[in-house]
Structure formats: C-alpha cells, structure tokens
Amino acid sequence: MKGTLFSIIVVFILLAGCGPGTVNKPENLKQAVVEDSVKQVNPKVIAASAPDSSLQAYGNLYFGMKKAEVADKNETRQQLGKYEYNFGYSFNGDSALYRVIIKSDGIKVITYDTELLAVYRNLAQIVETRYGKPALHLKFPSVFDVQDRRKYKLDEWAAGAKQIQISLVENNLNSYSVACEITHQKMSEAESTRQKNFENKDVIDAAKKF
Numbered sequence: 001m002k003g004t005l006f007s008i009i010v011v012f013i014l015l016a017g018c019g020p021g022t023v024n025k026p027e028n029l030k031q032a033v034v035e036d037s038v039k040q041v042n043p044k045v046i047a048a049s050a051p052d053s054s055l056q057a058y059g060n061l062y063f064g065m066k067k068a069e070v071a072d073k074n075e076t077r078q079q080l081g082k083y084e085y086n087f088g089y090s091f092n093g094d095s096a097l098y099r100v101i102i103k104s105d106g107i108k109v110i111t112y113d114t115e116l117l118a119v120y121r122n123l124a125q126i127v128e129t130r131y132g133k134p135a136l137h138l139k140f141p142s143v144f145d146v147q148d149r150r151k152y153k154l155d156e157w158a159a160g161a162k163q164i165q166i167s168l169v170e171n172n173l174n175s176y177s178v179a180c181e182i183t184h185q186k187m188s189e190a191e192s193t194r195q196k197n198f199e200n201k202d203v204i205d206a207a208k209k210f
Contacts, residue, residue: 055162055184056162057097057099057162057182057184058074058087058100058182059073059074060073060074061073061074061097061100062097063161063162063184063187064096064097064098064187066095066096067091067095067097070089070097074087075087080122080123080126081123081125081126082118083104083118083119083122083123084105085103085104085123086102086104086105087101087102087103088100088101088103089101090183090188090191092187092190092191093191093194096187098183098184098187098188098191099184099188100181101179101180101182102123102179102180102181102182103177103178103179103180104116104123104178104179105177106175106176106177107119107175107176107177108174108175109143109173109174109175109176112143112176116168116176116177116178117140119178120140120168123166123178123180127155127157127164127166127180131157131159132157134155134156134157135156135157135158136153136155137154137155137156138152138153138154138155141154141168143176146168146169146170146176147170147173150169151167151168151169151170152168153166153167154166154167154168161184161185161186162182162183163181163182163183163184163185164180164181164182164183165180165183166178166179166180167179167180167181
C-alpha cells in the first residue's frame with residue numbers, strides 16, 4: 001500500500017513540474033510577437049501624416065497663423081543673400097495669414113539699371129534655388145514700363161497651394177522696389193470674395209428681397 005501511494009505522489013510531482021512550463025511557452029511566444037509588431041512602423045503612415053509643405057509661407061510662418069503669432073515668429077527686416085528686405089503680411093477677415101510680402105528698400109531711379117537689378121537678381125536666385133526655374137519669367141523691364149503699370153510682374157512659381165511672384169513696384173516717381181509675394185491662392189481668392197461681398201452688402205441685401 002505504501003509503495004502504491006509513493007508511486008502516485010511521484011507521478012503527481014512530475015506532472016505538476018512539467019505542466020506549467022508546457023502551457024506557458026505558447027503564451028510567451030505570442031506576447032513576444034505582439035511586442036515586436038508594435039515596434040514596426042509603416043513608412044506609408046509617416047508619409048500620409050507628414051505636414052503639407054505648401055502650408056509653409058516662409059520660415060516659421062504658416063498660412064492661417066494669427067497676427068500675434070506671426071509677429072512673434074518672424075523679424076520684420078532680414079538679410080536674404082546679399083541684401084536686406086522688409087516683411088509685410090496680409091490677413092483675412094478672421095485675422096489669418098494668407099500672404100507674406102518681402103520688399104526691398106526704395107531705390108532711386110538713377111540706379112534703377114544697376115542697384116535695383118542686383119537686388120532683384122539676388123531675390124530671384126534665392127527662390128529659384130528652392131523651386132527651380134519659374135513657370136513665368138519676363139526680362140527686366142525699363143523704368144517706363146514699370147511707371148505705366150505701377151507693378152510689373154517678372155517671375156512666378158507654383159508649389160501646391162502656394163504661389164510666389166516677384167515684381168518691380170513703383171513707390172513714387174523716384175523710388176522703386178523689388179517685391180516678392182508668397183500667397184495661399186485659395187485663401188486669397190476667398191478673402192477677395194469676402195471683401196467684394198462686404199463692399200456690395202447693401203446691393204446684395206436688397207437683391208435678396210426680389
């Protein structure tokens with residue numbers, strides 16, 4: 001009897017010792033596979049979640065930023081290449097940025113063909129380095145051509161929702177500047193429509209009665 005009882009105890013101990021190890025191995029393997037799968041990153045997900053570069057207006061400025069934020073993130077005068085330029089901005093009715101204007105100091109007509117040309121080429125080269133050849137390019141105009149138009153567009157680039165234009169502008173009869181406008185096209189068009197509707201509000205309200 002004692003021999004039989006001893007044999008049962010031995011068998012029970014052996015089963016108890018082997019059982020948990022055999023049962024736990026598949027669970028540990030499954031857990032390891034799950035942990036490894038979490039560490040893997042799908043490159044397509046990264047590309048899909050990346051910010052739209054066309055929303056970048058300039059440097060740390062993005063279209064849609066409010067006035068106070070723009071003032072904190074960008075200096076109003078900066079050195080670009082060989083020359084300094086002044087920065088201005090356009091905001092829509094919600095005080096959201098939709099255009100950045102980079103403009104040179106006024107240059108007298110006596111140095112129009114030398115200094116103004118150099119300031120223009122400096123800025124055009126900077127933009128071209130980033131975006132390549134412009135979709136539109138006109139030769140440098142005479143001072144009389146600029147006087148006739150007051151604003152003479154020379155170059156234009158398109159990058160997604162962003163449009164970049166470089167023009168010569170007449171400040172007055174003896175002062176001319178190079179101006180680069182970086183504009184979010186859809187926001188600009190929406191703001192133009194809003195302003196027209198505001199200017200014609202009385203007519204629009206009256207028209208609704210018919």
